[in-house]
Amino acid sequence: MRIGVVGVGRAGNALTDALLADEDARGVEYVAEAVAIDTDAGDLNSLDRVDEQRRHLLGAVHTDGEGTAGDAKLAAEIVREERPELQAAVDAIPVGSVDATVVIAALGGGTGAGVAPAVVDLLTQLTGTPVYTVGILPGVAEVGGDGGATGVSDGPKRTDDAVAGDHADRPLSSNAAGAVRALSAASDDLLLADLDVWRASGAPYTPAWDRLDTDLTTRLGSLFAAGETDAPTPERILDASELHNTLGAGGVSAVGSASNAVENGRREGLVGGLLDRVTGADGPAVDEGEAVSVATNTTRKALTHRLSLPCDLTSASRAAVVFHAPPAWLSRRGLERARSLVEEETGVPEIRWGDYPDPTAEEFRVTVLVTGVDRADRLAALRPDEFDA
Known part of the structure; x- marks a missing residue:
């Protein structure tokens, strides 16, 4: 965007x-x-x-x-x-x-x-x-x-x-x-x-x-x-229109994020980086089960750890997720499981999502946006006539 x-x-x-x-x-x-x-x-x-x-x-x-x-x-x-x-x-x-x-x-x-x-x-x-x-x-x-x-x-x-x-x-x-x-x-x-x-x-x-x-x-x-970003090509793009649709709920939103360190397998230095580009290396072979586990655990943490506005997640009306990691860690099955987890925790029936493949990344990061929130203790204290605790 x-x-x-x-x-x-x-x-x-x-x-x-x-x-x-x-x-x-x-x-x-x-x-x-x-x-x-x-x-x-x-x-x-x-x-x-x-x-x-x-x-x-x-x-x-x-x-x-x-x-x-x-x-x-x-x-x-x-x-x-x-x-x-x-x-x-x-x-x-x-x-x-x-x-x-x-x-x-x-x-x-x-x-x-x-x-x-x-x-x-x-x-x-x-x-x-x-x-x-x-x-x-x-x-x-x-x-x-x-x-x-x-x-x-x-x-x-x-x-x-x-x-x-x-x-x-x-x-x-x-x-x-x-x-x-x-x-x-x-x-x-x-x-x-x-x-x-x-x-x-x-x-x-x-x-x-x-x-x-x-x-x-x-x-x-x-x-x-x-x-x-378009290089490497994402599995799915969370573009401006999808962000607009997520934020289109109006009202109040919150954003959470979490990360886990992962091995990206890239060689260091100018020569190593050049060899990676020439050979098309995109990181280490990653066990599918481990990729799924990292995706779901990081997503669960993003929903609970330092959400920008602590709130009742089930009061959100829309949500979007971005997965940012080395390409080898972006398992389709892992991303689908993680998206389903957000759906379960929020009750939002359709979660918009996109991935951000980054060969230089040294972590698997998940960013979750929840919108249309109407139950949060802090908002209830500021505006008791308009928001539920």
């Missing part, structure tokens, strides 16, 4: 930067254009991969370029006053040549909660292709001043922007509740990631942000890149 990406706020822009790095690492082009929007000049300047011409600072008159201090109402006011600048930012997305546009934001801070809904609104007016949002929910114990848990400071805040002064203890859940409501209504799909999934019990939040960046980027990259 070819996508345009719009990062909003510190965390959204960090993930946008990370997606560009993931694209480079895979050698598969799936990001057509990337834009960064923020109210903090320092955060914009810290980006490595988003083109400087695609970085847009909002609200400098109100904030002196130092962020909104967690004030979503101030961010919304900035949007109203600087709508032309926001329009110029989203105009950089080549909406006529992408399959979808993805807006990424942390929903607990002021910039993400206040600006992301306006970005989605503008994009839906510009394009007939879907607009999806990736939203990061703040940790339950995360507080505004330091990003730490229950007052435990762990360095610069990642939710969006530093909160200071009278708002140092501002709960982030109220921002997140409003943003979830607005984005689930405006977006074609809202994929959520709960920061607490990546936080060890009682630990500070900064390491959790780092783990979330790495894991979520890998999961999104696996989904978007799956339909863009």
